[in-house]
Amino acid sequence: MADSGAGSAPKPSSSVKLVLLGEAAVGKSSLVMRFVNNDFQENKEPTIGAAFLTQKCTLPTRTIKFEIWDTAGQERFASLAPMYYRNAQAALVVYDITKASSLTKAQHWVAELQRQASPGIVIALVGNKADLANPSSGTDEEGAEPPAAPPSGPTDTDAPADADGAGVPADGEDASAPPSGADSDDGADGDDAAADARKVPMRTAKAYADEEGLLFFETSAKTGANVAAVFTAIANAIPETSLKGSRGGVGGQTSLGAGRGQEGDRVNLTGRAGDMGAKEGCAC
Amino acid sequence: MDALEGTHWDVIVSGTGLQQSLLVLALSRSNKKILHVDRNDFYGGNEAAFSLQEARSWVIERPSSYSLGARAVEKPSGPDESGASTKLGPSRAYSLSLAPHLIFTRSALLPILVSSKVHRQLEFLPVGSWWVFNRSPEDPSSSPTAGPKLTKIPSSREDVFASDAIEIRSKRALVKFLRFVAEYEAQADVWEPFASRPFTDFLVEHFKLPKDLHDPLLALTLSLEHHSHTTTILALQRIARHLRSMGVFGAGFGSLIPKWGGLSEIAQVACRAGAVGGAVYILGTGVVRVESDEKVGEQNDDGSSQSRAVRVGLGGGISVTADWIVGSRDDLPSRTTRGGLEDAATPGSSTSQSVSRAIFIVSSPLVPLFPPISEGSPRPAGAVVYFPSGSISTEESDQGSNAPPIYVFAHSSDTGECPSGQTMMTPN
Incomplete structure (x- = not known):
């Protein structure tokens, strides 16, 4: 399979475990499919056993290989296992801009990440389904829609995305409804533009993200708008020091402290396990 | 819901x-x-x-x-x-x-994890040294500096030969025993008469193994019983499992612990x-x-x-x-209506055992417990320390002589179970 980075000298490459969180049906999987399928390294594993999808993101100085973990539905009844958060270096917390309660849920997940995940985790808050909003509805001045990333451009864009907010103007006033509670998230509650399904003003979410130190984007998995930019911004935001060698997704906080190398300190089960399986027969 | x-x-x-x-x-x-x-x-x-x-x-x-x-x-x-x-x-x-469990490298669990591919989300670390706790000598005057100490159990026949702690004659007997265990199934005539008798009888009567070599072998049985209740058949199975697990995934270790x-x-x-x-x-x-x-x-x-x-x-x-x-x-609920359930478990077999267990967080990395095991092998993150029956004073041992032995599983901070500089100790 063609590697778009071919030709140039190999850049240092690191694996980064990224976990997805968010209410059901906000488009978590769609975002990932948009990101991953646009590119050269679609994970070819069958659905069964596909614990995570991988996608590279090439930055000017390094290549980040995302291992993107989906919740596999375990969030539905609040039954995510601690191992899901373990060593995650990045998290994508997704809400639906047309559903106010989904931002509340997203805030819950952010709190959960701050409680459960590694202290240095990079969290991006993503308002998805931006295509359902009027272009001007997010911010009533300046008509600032999210900077339109090429819908299906290469994800390994070299353009360093603005890591601190994706150029979302954070203008001041706009008295929008705070994202409190699960109030009427369907049905038009006083929105003027009939075609505009937006329920979460961009500035509300942006203000929250700024307060918590999160990256913030509005995206459309449907059109692809801003999807690549999210991942590029995350890749840029991950501190160099927390990156491990190419085998990864497991370089976490404790291994940093313990100075334990990545490979070689763990036992490789597949080295001789094959022989063993053949010899003893496998129970399954 | x-x-x-x-x-x-x-x-x-x-x-x-x-x-x-x-x-x-x-x-x-x-x-x-x-x-x-x-x-x-x-x-x-x-x-x-x-x-x-x-x-x-x-x-x-x-x-x-x-x-x-x-x-x-x-x-x-x-x-x-x-x-x-x-x-x-x-x-x-x-x-x-x-x-905490030791997963022997020959465990049927591991091929299942590999064939289902979930092993990729797991990390396994080797359990390195096994130690035996020795009481201070009966006669303290013979060796004034000797206090209680931990002695490492040789992990291979080479180790046995290299050991200074074992007399030449004992070494021969020990190596003979180890050879026997490697293929004990084929030599039923040797052990069958001892099968349900204490393992230590077998060691003494058949292999003439001196008493000071019993504890290391008993340690490898992981038997939770006093040695007078540890049968030869159980001991042979367990020691064979231990020996056959050595080296499967790397030299010098036979069991693993999953990280985290x-x-x-x-x-x-x-x-x-x-x-x-x-x-x-x-x-x-x-x-x-x-x-x-x-x-x-x-x-x-x-x-x-x-x-x-x-x-x-x-x-x-x-x-x-x-x-x-x-x-x-x-x-599952204890009562079900109209036999809607089959209880597959053997009902109430009275073999229930009670085990006491504790978890200690020790504010030292205890580096000497986890010496490197072998060149090219990963750094060990676990160790086993065996306290023979009665070697330390417990409520039980004070009351009678048949106190069970104690196994302490020590896990270094490499396991991710505690911060660096500390050690988890779990006596069983």
Whole structure:
């Protein structure tokens, strides 16, 4: 399979475990499919056993290989296992801009990440389904829609995305409804533009993200708008020091402290396990 | 939760211990519709791993129906003589395993993890040295500096030969025994007369092994019984397992521990893989009621009249149906109506054993416990320390001579179970 980075000298490459969180049906999987399928390294594993999808993101100085973990539905009844958060270096917390309660849920997940995940985790808050909003509805001045990333451009864009907010103007006033509670998230509650399904003003979410130190984007998995930019911004935001060698997704906080190398300190089960399986027969 | 009301499942599995979790993993790859529930709000059942805070609440709040006896948490407040930091780290820096296990490299579990590919989400670390605790000599005058000490158990025949601690004659006897164990099955005539007799009798009468070599061999049996109850057949099986496991994944070690809290981690990874395969997960919701249901039974479409469908009441008043329900006795209601359940477990066999267990967080890395095992092998993160029966004073040993031995599983901070500079010690 063609590697778009071919030709140039190999850049240092690191694996980064990224976990997805968010209410059901906000488009978590769609975002990932948009990101991953646009590119050269679609994970070819069958659905069964596909614990995570991988996608590279090439930055000017390094290549980040995302291992993107989906919740596999375990969030539905609040039954995510601690191992899901373990060593995650990045998290994508997704809400639906047309559903106010989904931002509340997203805030819950952010709190959960701050409680459960590694202290240095990079969290991006993503308002998805931006295509359902009027272009001007997010911010009533300046008509600032999210900077339109090429819908299906290469994800390994070299353009360093603005890591601190994706150029979302954070203008001041706009008295929008705070994202409190699960109030009427369907049905038009006083929105003027009939075609505009937006329920979460961009500035509300942006203000929250700024307060918590999160990256913030509005995206459309449907059109692809801003999807690549999210991942590029995350890749840029991950501190160099927390990156491990190419085998990864497991370089976490404790291994940093313990100075334990990545490979070689763990036992490789597949080295001789094959022989063993053949010899003893496998129970399954 | 309401969305579940009235749903039908191929299999409902109750409890997220290792076995149930592996079962769900397997079933989820056979296109079965599975609901996996646990009355606990954590994964792993009796093998769970906890942060400090979770461990504390587990100790304090477990319902009495739990098949566990007395338990307590203590934080020693004694004087800190060394001046070393005895401060605990943040609660989440710990992963206290309720049931630490050694996974022998020949364990049938490992090929299952590999063939199901979930091993990629797990890390295994080697258990290196095995130690025997030696009391101070009977006659202290013979060696004034000798106090209690730990002696390393030779991990190979080469180690036996290299050891200064063993006399030449004993070495020969020991090596002869080790050779025998390697192929003991084929030499039933040798051990069968001793099969149910104490293992130490066999060592003395057949191999003329001096007493000081008994403890290292007993240690390898991991027998929780006093040595007079440790039978030859059990000991041979266990020692053979130990020896045959050596070197499978690298020189110098025969068993592994999963990083981040042992079997709990495997259970969690299996459950996640089960979820990827379509199983639905609910924690904090147990099975409270199981009854057979004819109406559900009639829907059985394979023509057989032997319907197994049951109506299952979940916590929170949710009622669902299933063809099968699986769980350990801990995780299913004790009474079921009209024989809707088969109790596969052998009922009430009176062989129940009680085990005392503790978890100590030690404010030292105890580096000497984890010496490098072999060139090219990963750094060991675990060690086993064997305290022979009666070698330390316990309530039991003070009362009688048949006190069981104590095994201490020591885990370095490489296991991710405690912050660096500390060690987890789990005596069994």
